[in-house]
Amino acid sequence: MSYFKILGLEEEPFSTSPDPAFFYESQEHKEALLRLGVAIELKRGLSVILGDIGTGKTTLARKLFSLFSDKSRYDFNMILDPASDSELEFLSSLTDSFEIKPDNFSISGYKKALERYVFQKGVDENKTIIFLIDEAQKLNSSSIETLRALLNYETNKFKLLQLVLLGQMELLPQIKEIRNFWERIALKYVINPLNEEETRGMINFRIKQVGYKNGIPLFSDEAIGVIHNYTQGCPRRICHLCHDSLEALVIRNRERVDKEIVQDLISEEMKVANGK
Ligand SMILES: Nc1ncnc2c1ncn2[C@@H]1O[C@H](COP(=O)(O)OP(=O)(O)OP(=O)(O)O)[C@@H](O)[C@H]1O
Numbered sequence: 580m581s582y583f584k585i586l587g588l589e590e591e592p593f594s595t596s597p598d599p600a601f602f603y604e605s606q607e608h609k610e611a612l613l614r615l616g617v618a619i620e621l622k623r624g625l626s627v628i629l630g631d632i633g634t635g636k637t638t639l640a641r642k643l644f645s646l647f648s649d650k651s652r653y654d655f656n657m658i659l660d661p662a663s664d665s666e667l668e669f670l671s672s673l674t675d676s677f678e679i680k681p682d683n684f685s686i687s688g689y690k691k692a693l694e695r696y697v698f699q700k701g702v703d704e705n706k707t708i709i710f711l712i713d714e715a716q717k718l719n720s721s722s723i724e725t726l727r728a729l730l731n732y733e734t735n736k737f738k739l740l741q742l743v744l745l746g747q748m749e750l751l752p753q754i755k756e757i758r759n760f761w762e763r764i765a766l767k768y769v770i771n772p773l774n775e776e777e778t779r780g781m782i783n784f785r786i787k788q789v790g791y792k793n794g795i796p797l798f799s800d801e802a803i804g805v806i807h808n809y810t811q812g813c814p815r816r817i818c819h820l821c822h823d824s825l826e827a828l829v830i831r832n833r834e835r836v837d838k839e840i841v842q843d844l845i846s847e848e849m850k851v852a853n854g855k
Pocket residue numbers: 593594595596597598601602603604605608630631632633634635636637638639747781814815816818
């Protein structure tokens with residue numbers, strides 16, 4: 580029997596998949612989402628969200644997708660990995676994502692098809708076209724130039740393409756170098772790690788989402804303090820440590836994760852990391 584069933588939970592509470600049902604609105608994530616929503620609704624063009632590894636960028640992307648799912652108003656497309664070896668390959672991944680066919684398989688054939696698509700959806704059908712690229716630090720300079728050209732499509736009042744880039748911090752120097760791209764960014768936002776209160780909030784929220792009803796919190800305050808210090812408020816690291824803590828709780832046949840359980844796990848992890 581799975582450990583979470585033994586604890587009376589319906590599902591795994593600390594799975595590392597970016598499920599929007601587990602999206603906890605920390606101050607940082609909430610603000611990122613709000614500001615993205617405003618930039619998209621006002622059709623301001625380019626938004627860039629940065630964050631260290633595991634801070635919740637892909638989870639945010641899924642949440643945004645679920646918020647803009649009304650197909651009569653929005654045309655939401657995503658690329659989860661934009662790595663490509665050539666301009667042609669990148670253009671082909673864009674047309675694939677929009678599900679359109681190029682006029683012919685040349686650079687200009689792809690570009691014409693993209694232009695037609697943007698004007699058809701954005702002007703004729705009056706839809707807001709959202710194009711989100713996750714792992715944007717993998718974009719090369721030729722792909723960034725292609726995106727810059729797409730951002731040129733506009734009416735007198737607004738941009739036709741709402742481009743959202745989500746990437747690790749190394750994206751920052753990459754796009755800063757390309758000045759005419761950098762200057763077009765309407766929203767720049769960095770997702771910072773959670774503070775201790777938010778770490779607690781996220782842990783309790785995720786446990787509640789999987790049907791935990793017992794009045795006694797599964798994690799003691801001290802345990803959460805240790806988890807926060809060790810993970811530095813990084814959501815992915817918090818999820819890993821909480822998952823291991825709940826497994827240890829079941830193995831030790833205890834009722835509550837206390838600081839000893841967490842500290843033991845951290846010592847074990849440090850031993851492995853140091854090769855001892
Ligand atoms: N706001 C949040 N609420 C609840 N869980 C979150 C939140 N943000 C992130 N997580 C959890 O943290 C983990 C890592 O999140 P995610 O994969 O979105 O990070 P990332 O920034 O995309 O990482 P990477 O830089 O490696 O791509 C996932 O398990 C996710 O469920």
